[in-house]
Amino acid sequence: MSLIKAVKRFKKGVLDENPIFSQAVALCPVLAVTTSITNGIGLGLATLAVLTASCLVVCALRRFIPTQVRIPCFIVISATFTTIVRLLMEAFLPSLNEALGIFIPLIVANCIVLARMESFAAKQPPVMVLFDSAGMGLGFTGALAIIGVVREILGLGTMFGITVMPEAFPRATIMIMPAGGFFALGFIIAGLSAFKKRRA
Amino acid sequence: MEFIMVFMSAALVNNFVLTRSLGICPFIGVSKRMDTSIGMSVAVTVVMVVSSVITHLLYNFVLVPLGVTFLYIVVFVLVIACLVQFVEMHLKKYSPPLYKSLGIFLPLITTNCAVLAVVLLNVELFYDSLALAVTHAFGAAAGFALALVLFTGIRERLEYADIPKPFRGLPIAMITAGLMSIAFWGFTGL
Numbered sequence: 001m002s003l004i005k006a007v008k009r010f011k012k013g014v015l016d017e018n019p020i021f022s023q024a025v026a027l028c029p030v031l032a033v034t035t036s037i038t039n040g041i042g043l044g045l046a047t048l049a050v051l052t053a054s055c056l057v058v059c060a061l062r063r064f065i066p067t068q069v070r071i072p073c074f075i076v077i078s079a080t081f082t083t084i085v086r087l088l089m090e091a092f093l094p095s096l097n098e099a100l101g102i103f104i105p106l107i108v109a110n111c112i113v114l115a116r117m118e119s120f121a122a123k124q125p126p127v128m129v130l131f132d133s134a135g136m137g138l139g140f141t142g143a144l145a146i147i148g149v150v151r152e153i154l155g156l157g158t159m160f161g162i163t164v165m166p167e168a169f170p171r172a173t174i175m176i177m178p179a180g181g182f183f184a185l186g187f188i189i190a191g192l193s194a195f196k197k198r199r200a
Numbered sequence: 201m202e203f204i205m206v207f208m209s210a211a212l213v214n215n216f217v218l219t220r221s222l223g224i225c226p227f228i229g230v231s232k233r234m235d236t237s238i239g240m241s242v243a244v245t246v247v248m249v250v251s252s253v254i255t256h257l258l259y260n261f262v263l264v265p266l267g268v269t270f271l272y273i274v275v276f277v278l279v280i281a282c283l284v285q286f287v288e289m290h291l292k293k294y295s296p297p298l299y300k301s302l303g304i305f306l307p308l309i310t311t312n313c314a315v316l317a318v319v320l321l322n323v324e325l326f327y328d329s330l331a332l333a334v335t336h337a338f339g340a341a342a343g344f345a346l347a348l349v350l351f352t353g354i355r356e357r358l359e360y361a362d363i364p365k366p367f368r369g370l371p372i373a374m375i376t377a378g379l380m381s382i383a384f385w386g387f388t389g390l
Contacts, residue, residue, distance in 0.1 A: 024370055027228070028313050031221035075281055079274040087270065102320045105273045109313040111225060178219050179381035186367075186374030194366035 006131040013135025020143035020185075021192055025111045029103050030144060031181035037160055040148030042096045043103060044141025046085050048134070050107050054078040055121035055133040062122045074117045075108070082108040112136060150184050151175045203335045206326075210339030213388060216314045217347040218381040223314030227348055228373055237352040241345035245338075246287060247309050248318050251280050252337035255319040256330050276319050284309050314344055351380060 019025055029047075034040045054077045058065070065073045086104045089097040097104060107113065116136055121129045152158055155175035157165035174180050216222045223244075230240045255276050263269050288306045291299040309315060318340045326332040354376055363372050 024228075025225070027224040028222050031224060072278065072281055075277050076274060079277045083270060083273050086273070102317055102324075105320055106222075106313050106316060108273055108277050109316045174382070177381075177385065178221055179378045179385065181221060182374045182378030182381055186371040186378065189374070190364075190366040190371035193371070197366070 002127065006128055009128055010131040010135035013132055013137075014139040014142065017136075018139040018143060019112045019136055020140060020147075021189060024189070025115065026140070027185070029106065029110065030147060031178065031185065033100055033103050034144055034147040034151055034181060034184070035155070035176045036099075036152050037145060037148040038096070039099050040144035041141060042093070043100055043107075044137070044144040046089065046100075046104060047107050047110060047112070047140055048137030050078060050081045050085055050110075051113050051116060051137045051140075052130065052133045053081045054113060055116055055129050056126065057081075058117045058121040059124070059126050059129040065122075070118075070122065071114075074114060078113050078117070079108045112140060147181070147184050147188065150188070151180055154184075155180060203332070206332055206335045207339035207342070210336050211343035211346065212384065215343040215347055215384050215387075216317065216340050217344055218377065218384040220317070222317045223312055223344055226308060226312055226314075227344075227351065227377070228370065229308075231348060231352040231355050231373075234349070234352050234356065237348045238345075241341070241348055243287070243306055243309060244312065244315065244344055245341035247280065247283060248315050248337045248341045249334060250287075251276075251283050251315060251319055252322055252333050253330065254279050254283065256322060256327075256333050259323055259327065272320075272323060276316060280309075280315055280319070314340065347380065347384075351377065354380075 013019075017023060020027070020030055029043055033043045054074075057077050058074060061073075061077075082105060085107070086097075089100075089104060116133055120132050124132070149159065153165065154172050157163055157169050157171050172180075175184065210216070214220055217224065217227050226240055226244070230236045258275060258279065259269070259272060263272060263275065284306060288299070291306075318337050322333040322336060326336055355373065358372060358376065367375070
């Protein structure tokens with residue numbers, strides 16, 4: 001029974017309550033790093049790791065964290081895991097770490113992390129928390145990957161750095177500029193809302 | 201001369217909102233009315249400049265001598281969170297009208313990634329000069345304010361435009377921001 005509920009929670013995070021496309025939170029990293037699919041997925045997975053680990057710790061400590069000072073406690077927990085992820089990436093994935101730059105330390109200021117800790121992890125049992133943060137993290141990663149695909153194909157004609165479009169396909173460099181991020185996200189959200197209206 | 205370069209670079213060429221894609225949440229969130237966007241700009245400026253000073257001193261005189269520079273993320277986030285609390289308490293006591301007009305935006309600054317980004321970039325770029333770090337923070341805040349106020353002006357007019365249904369709200373705001381970003385791209389040669 002509780003497993004069914006947990007799986008439903010997971011699906012909600014990935015689809016119905018997708019952090020980017022439905023809730024439109026944490027847009028800064030989305031716009032900044034999705035110039036390529038690899039960068040998008042890389043930041044998505046790093047965020048997933050920080051989110052899951054810190055939500056589980058918050059869940060385990062929820063009885064010991066005083067309500068009045070919970071926000072600073074949450075921030076210290078997520079900052080700790082962000083530091084761990086940053087050090088691991090510096091050691092094992094130096095080129096990705098270089099490409100993502102300050103957006104790795106900025107995971108700590110990601111609204112999704114604080115919002116899930118505050119609204120879910122501090123109140124629910126651990127299994128639900130695990131599925132919730134995994135769902136939200138994967139929903140975030142998926143959204144970053146989709147925007148990355150759109151921008152990389154239109155801007156460079158490549159996927160994962162491999163050329164997939166013919167020479168004659170015009171490369172719109174604007175799509176890998178900062179402006180392209182705004183355009184891609186605006187059109188994707190508009191398309192999704194048109195699609196939802198038609199189905200309803 | 202160097203100070204003007206750093207200021208202009210942070211405010212226009214590398215505009216935090218439109219070129220670096222930072223601080224998008226308040227940019228979208230408080231840009232519906234002019235008075236709130238001006239209030240937000242002032243609050244962000246104060247927090248950015250003061251936190252640059254504090255983090256610079258902490259980094260150079262505490263973290264470096266102790267050899268624990270890897271803790272900078274934890275330290276900086278806590279500094280900003282505490283600072284926002286102090287600013288809030290101070291305003292509540294000494295300037296109630298300003299506190300009232302900024303009220304709800306103050307706590308939001310803690311999760312404003314533009315503020316954290318300023319102090320992180322300070323460590324990377326200007327770790328040896330407090331004056332340059334502060335100039336950089338002022339430039340970043342000016343750029344944030346400029347982008348936010350211009351964007352609010354456009355959005356106030358968009359209210360009366362006839363926009364296709366799926367594009368209403370966030371999508372048209374994103375596309376507007378994209379067009380502004382192209383305009384700011386023109387500063388690249390500066």
